[in-house]
Amino acid sequence: MAPKDPLLSSLKVCVLNLQSDEDSTITDASRHLSSCCELLELVLRKGLQQPVLSLVHRDYWHCFEQLPHHDTCSRLSALSLAVEQTRVCRKLLSAQGRGRYLLRLALNRKTLPQFITHLLHTPRVLEWYSPTLSILRNEEFLEPFMSLLLVLSHMQFKLDMENCSFLDESCLLPVCEMYEVVPxxxxxxxxRYLSGRVFVLELVPGSQAHVDKFVRPGDIIDEINGTSLRNSKCGQAGVLLSRLKGCPLSMRVLRWRAHDGTMYRPLVKLLRALRTENPTLQLNPAPLPNSVPPEQTPPSTSQCLKEGRIVNIVQFLGKASIGLFGGKEVLQQAIPQVLQQNLPSKEVLLDMKETHLTCTERSTKQELFEHHYPEISCVGRYGQPDYTIFAFCVADSPETPQSGFCCVALKASTIKECEEIVCRIAAGFKHTEWFV
Structure with missing residues (x-):
């Protein structure tokens, strides 16, 4: 009977599990991804010998890093590019993190079998592995290992390479999302700064972040406008935000809650330390398996889901040009001006995002308009006789404001919903530096 290696047996099971996943594309949310990466890492470390009289602990990253130096032709160009991309990534601080990043890069590009083949054909690097312990130098184990890598190369991986700030600590990565903020x-x-991470301790009531409800206390600000905050010193994020005052912001946010709803494991100790500093920090317990998280509660009858977001179902009544003044004082005259047109109303979906709002006709899915909050000069509710009608004023042409303003009128289902929509739109533009 042919000998078996427990690592290869486990890796085979993991690869089969990845194949059996319902989604054809494997992302960071895939249940078996981290296990697969951990097993690949263990295989590449098995039998890796440490150098004599050296203070540096050798890891498999050092093997891949050496391969371009021993290249005699251009066949290693793909590996050279991947190694260089890994080396210059500022979010990685250790050889362990760089090795994991390179593995993810190779899975995305379907090049992992080629990387291992290059290593096997580089004797000066391959001799770092023990001939008796290593899977890479055992012919009976190498063939099934390469077969598994070939299977992986036929799968579709779509891993977020920018979400790599925790690769130094874990193969399991946090939920990562982008947050865009108007100027x-x-x-x-x-x-608050802990272990080189920038944590959100709390949100200022009434601020843009508090209104958007996108960032939560306990989350990590990983990046601002493309600038990494990994290994930041105290005050670094504040200095960066001060330089960008008045500019649109794009933040990469790492969630403290993992894909499965539990607390992200590498953050447990840091969150406890954060809570010691601020006992009022609320880290709600994970929901029960059969419960629905608050942010995923079913929408009301006047709301529906669009691309995972809850949007309002309202009636579009029309719009009308109102002249060169777009202040809130004109709304009470502008709304009747729209209603006097007696246009047939349209049922539309009003989606109020972090930086702009869109209006889409519900039946045809045709987009009627899209306005960024800085383009909106005022918003308000109609008075008697109908308190469910609301409107906002926007420049007819944002490029040439002197062309005048138009009033866009809509009708909500209830007075309460009308008030909520008006407040949400107002919150979107009242924090901005620029007004039309």
């Missing part, structure tokens, strides 16, 4: 005087986040 504002202040975002409204109180930040």
């Amino acid at each position: 504002c005087r202040e975002v409204g986040m109180v930040l």
Whole structure:
């Protein structure tokens, strides 16, 4: 009977599990991804010998890093590019993190079998592995290992390479999302620095971040406008935000809650330390398996889901040009001007995002308009006789404001919903530095 290696047996099971996943594309949310990466890492470390009289602990990253130096032709160009991309990534601080990044890069590009083949054909690097312990130098184990890598290369991986700030600690990565903010005087986040991470400690009531409800206390600000905050010193994020005051912001946010709803494991100790500093920090317990998280509660009858977001179902009543003044004082005259046109109303979906709002006809899915909050000069509710009608004024042509303003009128289902929509739109533009 042919000998078996427990690592290869486990890796085979993991690869089969990845194949059996319902989604054809494997992302960071895939249940078996981290296990697969951990097993690949163990295989590449098995039998790796440490150098004599050296203070540096050798890892498999050092093997891949050496391969371009021993290249005699251009056949290693793909590996050279991947190694260089890994080396210059500022979010990686250790050889362990760089090795994991390179593995993810190779899975995305379907090049992992080629990388291992290059290693096997580089004797000066391959001799770092023990001939008796290593899978890479055992012919009976090498063939099934390469077969598994070939299977992986036929799968579709779509891993977020920018979400790599925790690769130094774990193959399991946090939920990572982008948060876009309109140009504002202040975002409204109180930040704390722990172990080179920038945590959101609390949100200032009434601020842009508090209104958007996108960032939560306990989350990590990983990047601002493309600038990494990994290994940041105290105050670094504040200095960066001060330089960008009045500019649109794009933040990469790492969630403290993992894909499965539990607390992200590598953050447990840091969150406890954060809570010691601020006992009022609320880290709600994970929901029960059969419960629905608050942010995923079913929408009301006047709301529906669109691309995972809850949007309002309202009636579009029309719009009308109102002249060169777009202040709130004109709304009470502008709304009747729209209603006097007696246009047939349209059922539309009003989606109020972090930086702009869109209006789409529900039946045809045709987009009627899209306006960024800085383009909106005022918003308000109609008075008697109908308190469910609301409207906002926007420049007819944002490029040439002197062309005048138009009033866009809509009708909500209830007075309460009308008030909520008006407040949400107002919150979107009242924090901005620029007004039309």
